[in-house]
Structures are given as C-alpha cells and as structure tokens.
Amino acid sequence: MVDSKDLWAGLGSALAVIVGLITMFLNIVSIRLFINRIGAFLNPYMQITIHEYEDDGVERSEFFLAVEAYLSKYCANKVPRLKAELSNDKRRTHVSVDDEQETQDTFTDGVSGGGGATLQWYALTVYPSSQVIISRPGDEKRRLYRVSFHKKFRAAVLDSYLPNVFEKGRDVIAKNRQLRLYSNSAGWNTRGTDVMTCWSHVVFKHPATFDTLAMDPKVKEAIMDDLRAFKEGKDYYAKVGKAWKRGYLLFGPPGTGKSTMIAAMANFLEYDVYDLELTAVESNSVLRSLFIETTGKSIIVIEDIDRSVNITSTSKEDYGAKLTLSGMLNFIDGLWSACGGERIIVFTTNNKDKLDPALIRRGRMDRHIEMSYCRYEAFKMLANNYLHIEEHQFFELFGEIQQLLEEVDMSPADVAEHLLTKRKDTDACLKALVVALKNAKDDKDKAKAKEQVVEIHGETGGSPS
Numbered sequence: 001m002v003d004s005k006d007l008w009a010g011l012g013s014a015l016a017v018i019v020g021l022i023t024m025f026l027n028i029v030s031i032r033l034f035i036n037r038i039g040a041f042l043n044p045y046m047q048i049t050i051h052e053y054e055d056d057g058v059e060r061s062e063f064f065l066a067v068e069a070y071l072s073k074y075c076a077n078k079v080p081r082l083k084a085e086l087s088n089d090k091r092r093t094h095v096s097v098d099d100e101q102e103t104q105d106t107f108t109d110g111v112s113g114g115g116g117a118t119l120q121w122y123a124l125t126v127y128p129s130s131q132v133i134i135s136r137p138g139d140e141k142r143r144l145y146r147v148s149f150h151k152k153f154r155a156a157v158l159d160s161y162l163p164n165v166f167e168k169g170r171d172v173i174a175k176n177r178q179l180r181l182y183s184n185s186a187g188w189n190t191r192g193t194d195v196m197t198c199w200s201h202v203v204f205k206h207p208a209t210f211d212t213l214a215m216d217p218k219v220k221e222a223i224m225d226d227l228r229a230f231k232e233g234k235d236y237y238a239k240v241g242k243a244w245k246r247g248y249l250l251f252g253p254p255g256t257g258k259s260t261m262i263a264a265m266a267n268f269l270e271y272d273v274y275d276l277e278l279t280a281v282e283s284n285s286v287l288r289s290l291f292i293e294t295t296g297k298s299i300i301v302i303e304d305i306d307r308s309v310n311i312t313s314t315s316k317e318d319y320g321a322k323l324t325l326s327g328m329l330n331f332i333d334g335l336w337s338a339c340g341g342e343r344i345i346v347f348t349t350n351n352k353d354k355l356d357p358a359l360i361r362r363g364r365m366d367r368h369i370e371m372s373y374c375r376y377e378a379f380k381m382l383a384n385n386y387l388h389i390e391e392h393q394f395f396e397l398f399g400e401i402q403q404l405l406e407e408v409d410m411s412p413a414d415v416a417e418h419l420l421t422k423r424k425d426t427d428a429c430l431k432a433l434v435v436a437l438k439n440a441k442d443d444k445d446k447a448k449a450k451e452q453v454v455e456i457h458g459e460t461g462g463s464p465s
C-alpha cells in the first residue's frame, strides 16, 4: 500500500515539473516575441497582405481582385512570367502576374518631402498543411498578394496608395468585363411560385454604336458629350451635392432608333442595361426592391413608358400596395441617393404628350431627345453603313432621295429595310427606296386631298373602319 506521505510528495514533484515546463514554454514564447519585436524594430520595411478569400472562406475578396487587375494593367510589363486564364464565361482570356513573381510600383501621392515611394509587390500561393481536410474545390491552395514598403510611407500607402490601387483596379475590371442585359420578366423559384422581384441576365451583345446610329450629327455629338461628362462627373456630382444619375427621355415614332440609341449608349459608356418591364411590377415596393438590386455603371430602361403602366397623378397613392405615380417619382429621384449612383435612367415613348408632366419634368428626365423620321443626313449614314457608299458615287439618286425625304416621313427602320433587300445591287437598292418614297408621297398626297374634300363639304368623322 502506498503511504499517503509518499503520494503527496509524488504529486508535489509532478506539479513542480509541470510548472517548470510551463515557465520554460512561456520564456521561449516571450523570448520569441522579444526577438520578433527587436527584428521588427530594426527592420525598416513593413508588409501588407491581401488574401484571395474573405474571412468566410467562400467569397473572393473584392480587394484581391482589384489588386490583381491593377497589377496586370500597370505592372505586368515588368515581370518575366505572366499567367493566362479563361474568364468565367469562357469567352475571354485573362492575364495576370504569375505566382511567386515580384514586381515594383512607385507612387508620389501623399508622400511628403518630394520624390516618390517604391513598393515591392509579391504574388504568392500558400498551400494548407497536409493535416487540413480539404472540403471545397480551390481549398487546396490560396493565393495572396503582399506589398512591402518602407515604414516611413505607412500613412501614404494606407491612406492614398491602396485606395488608389482599389479604385483603378475596379476600373480595369469594369473595362474588361462583358456587359450584361438584365430583365425582370417573371421567373420561378424552387417552390414553383412566381417571383417578380428578381433580375435575370444574359451577356449584352448589341452591335449598335453611335457610329452606326443615323441621326443629325450635331444632336448625336451633343448627346455623346453629355454622356461623357456624366461618366467623368463623379467629383462634380459630389461637389454640387447631387446624386450621380441622369435621366433621358427618348421620344419619337416607331422605328426611329430609340432602342438602338440605348444600345449605343450602353456600348459607349460600357454600362450594363437593366430592362425594367413595368407590367411585371405589381407594386411600389417591388419596384423599390428591383431598383435597389441594380448596380452602378448601368442604364435602367423603361420602354414605352406610356403603355407600360397607367400611371397618372390621379392614381391612388397607396404606398407599397400598387404601382403609382408617386412610387415612380420616388423611384426616379428619392431613391437614387440611397443607391450609390452612376446610373442612367431612360424612358422611351411614342407619345410624349400622353405622359404625366410630373414624370418627365427636367431634373427627373434631364434631357428630352427626339428621334425623328429619316432625313437626308441620317440617310447618308444608313447608306454608308448598309451599302458602304458615299453621296458622290450616286449623286443623282441621292439628290432624288434627299428631296423625297424632305416631303415624306419614313422611319430609319423602313429606309434601312430597303437598303438591305438587294444588298448585292446598290443601284437596285436605291431605286427601290425611291419607288417606296414616291408611293408614300402619293399616299400622303391622296390623304391630304381627301382631308381637303372633307373640309370643303363640312363632313365630320372618318370612315367607320
């Protein structure tokens, strides 16, 4: 039997050993910390690491992607090894700085005392230790960027350089990405019930540009200037305290290029398009949710606003219950400020006069653009686009067409149709157009004569057709 004295003595010495080990461990740790501190104190450089994934390990870090884009654009020419990958949609190649590569960058903004600061960027890949269980594809390695710089630039790097890298990187991403066309037509959720509040998207690939848009060149130039000023106007809008948005009302008869103009705007600005189908929006609150889901650098389009929804000032103002004029007006101005900005909203209509003036007053719809019937200037552009011909090559036919276009209202869509029908035979195309214009002119003359007869004989009403 063990003596209780011996037992206590044994326990005591065991405790002493444990305490001794703990003390030794703590000493080692504190020595390490101490050495690290000395090392850090003596090392004039510091590092910042940007990891590929957010803390949740699922979402890729926006900052990482911006750094990647920034380095690819501004520093890739300095590294000997690049990496090429296919984009998510497998349609484009995407080049970035390869793993274990090092590159330099310099900057002057915020650096005191003149001269610039030089920074060293490293692209690294870390592999988890073999004990870690890999549960998700992509977990087997993680990429990171590390930037190293002199400690004296700490404030300038944090306050000026890195925000600038983020901003520029995002611009590069925006430039490289494919434009999207979103629409809110009814979708279905997993329970099979109708979902009206979501956007679905496809790649936006419309060939229209301002070069191919046939309209008065001066008006076109003014619109392009306006869009340019808007895109570059971030500081201006912030300075004057206005939400960074702009409204355009495109009005004109069918086939005059309103939808084509929206596509040209999107391609010009490199903005996504949100095609808002108002007939699928049942209430103000749904409209609000849809709007909040839109992203910056986008054009929100409501086509045929007069026909989409019967919204007039007299609509019942039942907020959230149904779509009302006040809901629409909130949508256009009140909500903008809550959503970050850089959005353009475009309404199109064939009947401007039918719209409630409150909806389209300046400030809401900043610019009213009339898309009109095809006149000579627009025709010359269409002839050049479709047939690659100039005025001097078909002088006589052009002259005849010019005169007829002054007298007859024909939409650019109809003119384009005639230029397309006999594409291989330019002469035949132009002659077919002359015939069509003459027929339209005859019809117009006949209608006018009929009107005069009605006036002279004092008849009222039209035919009962």
Ligand SMILES: Nc1ncnc2c1ncn2[C@@H]1O[C@H](COP(=O)(O)OP(=O)(O)OP(=O)(O)O)[C@@H](O)[C@H]1O
Pocket (backbone or CB within 6 Å): 212, 213, 214, 215, 252, 253, 254, 255, 256, 257, 258, 259, 260, 261, 350, 371, 378, 411, 412, 413, 414, 416
């Ligand atoms: N101004 C134009 N310049 C170049 N092409 C045009 C122009 N207007 C119309 N078109 C041609 O006609 C077709 C129809 O034009 P678009 O759909 O833009 O007309 P719209 O004004 O939107 O008509 P709607 O009022 O019926 O919606 C286009 O595909 C385009 O090829």
Ligand SMILES: [Mg+2]
Pocket (backbone or CB within 6 Å): 258, 259, 260, 303, 348
């Ligand atoms: Mg249209």
